[in-house]
Amino acid sequence: MALTFFKRSPKAILQRSRDDYPTKMRLKYAPYYHAVESQEGTSIKLDGRDLIMLSSNDYLGLSFHPDVITAGQKAMAKWGTSPTGARPSNGSRLYHTDLEQKLATFLGREACHIHAAGYLSCLTSVAAFAQKGDMILADKNIHSCLLDGARLSHATVERFSHNNPSDLREIAETVSSRQAKMLVIEGVYSMEGHIARMPELIGIGEEFGYFSVVDDAHGFGVLGNQGRGTVDHFGLNDQVDIICGSMSKSLASTGGFIAASKDIIEYLRTNSRQTIFSAAVPPSQAAVASAALDVMQNEPEHHERLWKNTRRYTAILKSLGLDIWGSETPAVPIVLGSREAVYRFWQALMEKGVFSVMSIAPAVPPGKDLIRTAISALHTDDQIDQIGDAMAYAVKKL
Numbered sequence: 001m002a003l004t005f006f007k008r009s010p011k012a013i014l015q016r017s018r019d020d021y022p023t024k025m026r027l028k029y030a031p032y033y034h035a036v037e038s039q040e041g042t043s044i045k046l047d048g049r050d051l052i053m054l055s056s057n058d059y060l061g062l063s064f065h066p067d068v069i070t071a072g073q074k075a076m077a078k079w080g081t082s083p084t085g086a087r088p089s090n091g092s093r094l095y096h097t098d099l100e101q102k103l104a105t106f107l108g109r110e111a112c113h114i115h116a117a118g119y120l121s122c123l124t125s126v127a128a129f130a131q132k133g134d135m136i137l138a139d140k141n142i143h144s145c146l147l148d149g150a151r152l153s154h155a156t157v158e159r160f161s162h163n164n165p166s167d168l169r170e171i172a173e174t175v176s177s178r179q180a181k182m183l184v185i186e187g188v189y190s191m192e193g194h195i196a197r198m199p200e201l202i203g204i205g206e207e208f209g210y211f212s213v214v215d216d217a218h219g220f221g222v223l224g225n226q227g228r229g230t231v232d233h234f235g236l237n238d239q240v241d242i243i244c245g246s247m248s249k250s251l252a253s254t255g256g257f258i259a260a261s262k263d264i265i266e267y268l269r270t271n272s273r274q275t276i277f278s279a280a281v282p283p284s285q286a287a288v289a290s291a292a293l294d295v296m297q298n299e300p301e302h303h304e305r306l307w308k309n310t311r312r313y314t315a316i317l318k319s320l321g322l323d324i325w326g327s328e329t330p331a332v333p334i335v336l337g338s339r340e341a342v343y344r345f346w347q348a349l350m351e352k353g354v355f356s357v358m359s360i361a362p363a364v365p366p367g368k369d370l371i372r373t374a375i376s377a378l379h380t381d382d383q384i385d386q387i388g389d390a391m392a393y394a395v396k397k398l
């Protein structure tokens with residue numbers, strides 16, 4: 001009875017969630033969170049329609065490789081579904097240490113640590129090593145996981161213009177020589193498809209004493225000898241301190257890795273909260289990544305096909321006068337400059353049976369609203385023809 005005198009206070013966070021404008025717009029136009037009904041390679045079914053997937057990160061197309069699938073199935077049958085715990089406690093298994101050794105050897109590093117998400121690996125590559133009072137210099141266009149890592153570290157963060165060595169130098173010259181310093185870049189930028197100007201950037205980092213972190217989520221499998229990535233592509237293995245990346249792209253699995261010297265990896269295992277307090281990679285996903293790594297080394301045809309497809313696809317886009325932001329890799333943006341143009345273009349591609357992804361500001365810099373597309377070794381010649389026709393149709397709809 002007495003309780004009726006007390007009114008519940010309104011919950012501001014609940015109200016904010018309900019009123020959120022971007023969420024309302026997302027639900028209205030429904031461009032994201034499409035649940036694909038079935039998939040075989042780059043062919044998918046969505047709302048009962050057959051479409052070509054043009055935005056997955058399965059660069060080498062290994063997610064449907066029979067050996068890779070079998071490896072995942074066998075591992076689950078042998079080890080169960082989950083390690084059910086974190087690595088320092090009950091979650092460490094031989095399949096983790098085997099895969100870490102294999103990745104370290106492949107990348108020419110002493111050691112490696114894997115996590116259940118690429119986001120975790122890349123975030124903690126920054127967060128676990130930089131501290132309050134340190135200086136982080138980061139490319140303006142780095143992935144949100146690196147930015148989150150920088151924020152969590154409590155270090156001071158300065159951003160230099162995207163892929164711009166002279167801007168990096170200008171800022172580096174103003175930083176106190178007494179501070180501990182970190183340089184954070186990507187090998188291949190996921191939205192833009194740009195390859196980092198690594199020799200100049202890492203050269204400046206070395207000159208000024210920067211510990212370097214390279215997120216090579218989109219360079220691994222794509223660049224370098226047998227897909228060893230951007231650092232290998234430039235021959236800079238001796239100068240880069242940490243290579244981190246994702247197993248959800250060329251490795252056709254999920255999870256992430258950090259490859260570095262032994263002392264760096266042991267420091268990580270002692271100090272990284274994301275490593276200590278999060279469950280380990282499940283057996284099937286470790287086995288899938290391990291098998292994909294074998295395929296990368298034994299079957300060069302996937303890498304060759306990826307680049308053949310990429311060259312053909314980018315030539316089509318250029319012949320249509322589309323702006324691909326100077327992409328040099330299989331991650332190819334189509335910059336349209338406004339959210340309206342992006343939406344029209346995306347819809348036209350869908351109409352013609354091509355599935356792509358919209359990226360609009362603030363996910364991309366203002367005026368760079370774009371359609372993100374990515375080529376896979378699994379795209380057939382016929383599919384690329386069909387994609388070309390769809391692009392020509394979408395250009396007319398602009």
Ligand SMILES: Cc1ncc(COP(=O)(O)O)c(C=O)c1O
Pocket residue numbers: 117118119120122143145186190215217218245246247248249254255256
């Ligand atoms: C550059 C970059 N780093 C890290 C990640 C995170 O990887 P994952 O999706 O495997 O967690 C991504 C994924 O989009 C990425 O593009």
